[in-house]
Amino acid sequence: MPIHHATFVVSSPDVTMCPSSPLPEYAFIGRSNVGKSSLINMLCRQPHLAKTSQKPGKTLLINHFLIDGKWHLVDLPGYGFAQTGQKQREKLRWMIERYCLARQELVSMFVLLDCRHEAQAIDLEFMEWLGENEVPFAIVFTKIDKLGKGRLQENINAYKQKLLETWEELPPIFLTSAETGEGRDELTQYIEDINATL
Ligand code: GTP
Ligand code: MG
Numbered sequence: 575m576p577i578h579h580a581t582f583v584v585s586s587p588d589v590t591m592c593p594s595s596p597l598p599e600y601a602f603i604g605r606s607n608v609g610k611s612s613l614i615n616m617l618c619r620q621p622h623l624a625k626t627s628q629k630p631g632k633t634l635l636i637n638h639f640l641i642d643g644k645w646h647l648v649d650l651p652g653y654g655f656a657q658t659g660q661k662q663r664e665k666l667r668w669m670i671e672r673y674c675l676a677r678q679e680l681v682s683m684f685v686l687l688d689c690r691h692e693a694q695a696i697d698l699e700f701m702e703w704l705g706e707n708e709v710p711f712a713i714v715f716t717k718i719d720k721l722g723k724g725r726l727q728e729n730i731n732a733y734k735q736k737l738l739e740t741w742e743e744l745p746p747i748f749l750t751s752a753e754t755g756e757g758r759d760e761l762t763q764y765i766e767d768i769n770a771t772l
Pocket of ligand 2: 611612625626632633649650
């Protein structure tokens, strides 16, 4: 079922200040500029719902969006953006880790990866950290409009091979474009299917 109604709820500087709500929650994470906020806008068909920017480091808080009154979609700050400085990077990392570990309502994380790039240590390490802490996650490749079909498939296959060096099983994987809307139905269906089991 497509998303009919999405509204911004609140921006929180810490997990303890996130909305007290029993609704299931799904969060987007990934390097700065990978397209987290754009993907939320694409899924909800609202271009200005989450703030996006060409400059990395736009999202600095935990942003909750209420979807069809039934679940929350969460836009997190990007990790590892060099120009924000060591202190700020550590603060964001701490905010993200606390959110992942302490948020009771969190059902699954979505780790966003730019389909154009080779596997990067920071993403692989973050996924390992999620695994060690038993936080469920799926992978979402972004910006697939920027590659031809052949090249895209090559990159995805290479990424899967890389993951299989450390993981026994691959997580669910989605291919998306905030430009064309590709992947919207698959991603929303995946979330709806999980919600139906809760
Ligand atoms: P931070 O909040 O800084 O962590 O970044 P973010 O991950 O939220 O990225 P954001 O959604 O702001 O997008 C970053 C840039 O990538 C913007 O210029 C977007 O227009 C562009 N972008 C995002 N998704 C896509 C996509 O699927 N295709 C194309 N062509 N551009 C995209
Ligand atoms: Mg953002």
